Amino acid sequence: MAGSDVAGARVGRVLDAAGELLVRWGYQRVTIDEVARHAGIGKGTVYLHFRTKDALFLAVLLRAQAGVAERAAQRAEADPEHAMPARLVRTLYLELSADPVLRAMYLSDVEILGRLAHEAADTIGELTAHRDHVLDEHLRLLREAGCLRADLTLPEMRYTFDAIATGFIVVDGFSGSHRPPPLAVEERADLLERAIAAAIQVPEPPAAELARVAPAVAQLYRSLLDHIDHDEWRPRGR
Amino acid sequence: MAGSDVAGARVGRVLDAAGELLVRWGYQRVTIDEVARHAGIGKGTVYLHFRTKDALFLAVLLRAQAGVAERAAQRAEADPEHAMPARLVRTLYLELSADPVLRAMYLSDVEILGRLAHEAADTIGELTAHRDHVLDEHLRLLREAGCLRADLTLPEMRYTFDAIATGFIVVDGFSGSHRPPPLAVEERADLLERAIAAAIQVPEPPAAELARVAPAVAQLYRSLLDHIDHDEWRPRGR
DNA sequence: TGTTGACCAGATGCGCAAATCTGGTCAACC
DNA sequence: GGTTGACCAGATTTGCGCATCTGGTCAACA
Numbered sequence: 001m002a003g004s005d006v007a008g009a010r011v012g013r014v015l016d017a018a019g020e021l022l023v024r025w026g027y028q029r030v031t032i033d034e035v036a037r038h039a040g041i042g043k044g045t046v047y048l049h050f051r052t053k054d055a056l057f058l059a060v061l062l063r064a065q066a067g068v069a070e071r072a073a074q075r076a077e078a079d080p081e082h083a084m085p086a087r088l089v090r091t092l093y094l095e096l097s098a099d100p101v102l103r104a105m106y107l108s109d110v111e112i113l114g115r116l117a118h119e120a121a122d123t124i125g126e127l128t129a130h131r132d133h134v135l136d137e138h139l140r141l142l143r144e145a146g147c148l149r150a151d152l153t154l155p156e157m158r159y160t161f162d163a164i165a166t167g168f169i170v171v172d173g174f175s176g177s178h179r180p181p182p183l184a185v186e187e188r189a190d191l192l193e194r195a196i197a198a199a200i201q202v203p204e205p206p207a208a209e210l211a212r213v214a215p216a217v218a219q220l221y222r223s224l225l226d227h228i229d230h231d232e233w234r235p236r237g238r
Numbered sequence: 239m240a241g242s243d244v245a246g247a248r249v250g251r252v253l254d255a256a257g258e259l260l261v262r263w264g265y266q267r268v269t270i271d272e273v274a275r276h277a278g279i280g281k282g283t284v285y286l287h288f289r290t291k292d293a294l295f296l297a298v299l300l301r302a303q304a305g306v307a308e309r310a311a312q313r314a315e316a317d318p319e320h321a322m323p324a325r326l327v328r329t330l331y332l333e334l335s336a337d338p339v340l341r342a343m344y345l346s347d348v349e350i351l352g353r354l355a356h357e358a359a360d361t362i363g364e365l366t367a368h369r370d371h372v373l374d375e376h377l378r379l380l381r382e383a384g385c386l387r388a389d390l391t392l393p394e395m396r397y398t399f400d401a402i403a404t405g406f407i408v409v410d411g412f413s414g415s416h417r418p419p420p421l422a423v424e425e426r427a428d429l430l431e432r433a434i435a436a437a438i439q440v441p442e443p444p445a446a447e448l449a450r451v452a453p454a455v456a457q458l459y460r461s462l463l464d465h466i467d468h469d470e471w472r473p474r475g476r
Numbered sequence: 477t478g479t480t481g482a483c484c485a486g487a488t489g490c491g492c493a494a495a496t497c498t499g500g501t502c503a504a505c506c
Numbered sequence: 507g508g509t510t511g512a513c514c515a516g517a518t519t520t521g522c523g524c525a526t527c528t529g530g531t532c533a534a535c536a
Contacts, residue, residue: 108412208522
């Protein structure tokens with residue numbers, strides 16, 4: 001080959017092409033041939049990197065998920081404020097709004113993901129379980145650091161968090177022929193942040209305590225990366 | 239006939255039967271014949287009260303919606319506390335949890351409503367628009383009465399309200415094979431109330447002001463009843 | 477050695493006619 | 507009158523063979 005970095009870049013181009021076609025046409029209508037053509041390579045070459053069609057698109061989803069986790073970790077490291085759930089979910093909301101692949105994945109959009117919606121859930125079940133666990137741990141750490149309300153139990157906070165976040169993500173596509181959202185993305189993100197903050201956080205989180213646990217929170221999200229099995233989609237011969 | 243009250247009661251039984259079969263089998267699979275049998279009358283008799291199949295099930299949905307509005311009005315009249323959005327939505331959540339017809343309607347459950355999901359939206363469009371308006375007015379009244387936060391505009395509050403309420407209603411059916419909700423209905427309703435309260439209400443609403451506007455709020459919800467056109471589903475001859 | 481695209485089998489989709497179902501009517505019955 | 511259920515037309519579903527498509531392979535090529 002012409003060098004592993006070149007090959008790595010090519011894998012990236014394949015994933016880019018696959019992701020773009022995925023959200024434009026939906027899993028069913030996208031052919032490997034088309035993905036290869038958009039990536040500027042031959043169809044067979046795709047199979048040098050990905051075992052099957054399912055594996056290819058699974059990789060698309062996992063790369064998106066990994067990006068979210070990695071960036072969340074970086075932000076928490078750079079600024080403890082971003083370790084607060086409200087701030088975290090604000091950025092996640094903006095990322096979801098900007099990336100159709102992420103949106104499809106988080107909404108389990110059957111129209112786009114097709115059979116992948118069910119299939120992927122099985123394959124990445126362990127990762128999903130771990131993500132659940134990470135969020136629980138995240139809340140636990142912050143609660144013990146006095147950054148979250150003490151009058152809610154952890155399960156209660158977790159449920160509230162999930163419900164509000166889900167609501168903001170889902171509500172735009174509701175009410176049938178609802179008027180186009182009168183609020184800009186940034187403003188909706190702000191509202192989401194404020195809603196989560198008001199619901200589960202204390203009014204003024206102790207900065208020192210927060211700075212103390214932020215690295216652990218970052219590590220928590222980075223640990224998600226370890227749970228992504230890269231051999232999952234590689235062809236048999238390594 | 240044997241008396242209009244008897245006929246009225248029979249209409250009720252037909253609607254009961256239709257509603258029950260609707261949520262059990264979905265619109266498509268329910269036949270008028272079956273509804274009539276479950277109501278203990280002949281098929282032709284159904285058509286004495288309802289113009290078409292669509293009209294019958296439309297009446298099912300509208301009766302449920304009318305019940306919600308009427309009860310909301312009554313509660314607001316009996317206790318001003320219930321005029322607060324958080325308390326209102328708490329009860330709505332419990333009603334949704336208990337009544338599959340309401341749930342299907344509010345979630346636009348295509349699986350259950352079938353073509354009715356799109357059809358009904360057109361037919362009851364005016365009612366839906368008015369319901370939207372009522373909620374806007376409700377928030378406006380309370381904000382002017384000093385019961386809602388002053389640091390959010392009305393559209394912002396409305397969006398937040400919709401998002402959180404939608405989230406709590408929708409989230410249970412999410413995350414694919416999510417574990418059965420670890421929280422009881424009542425507790426989830428409490429969390430919803432607290433989340434809405436924290437997001438858009440002031441910590442301690444002025445009781446006097448609230449009592450002053452509560453009747454107007456009640457009237458607002460009762461006005462929804464006027465927007466239900468009972469001739470919508472009646473056969474041509476009155 | 478790395479890459480390709482022609483090739484194949486199985487899956488998917490299409491067209492169409494036969495069979496079934498069901499919303500709505502109305503003559504007959506109470 | 508009030509009520510019913512047999513009846514009918516149109517819509518929907520089913521069955522099925524034919525044609526097309528596409529995921530995945532691998533011999534040939536550069």
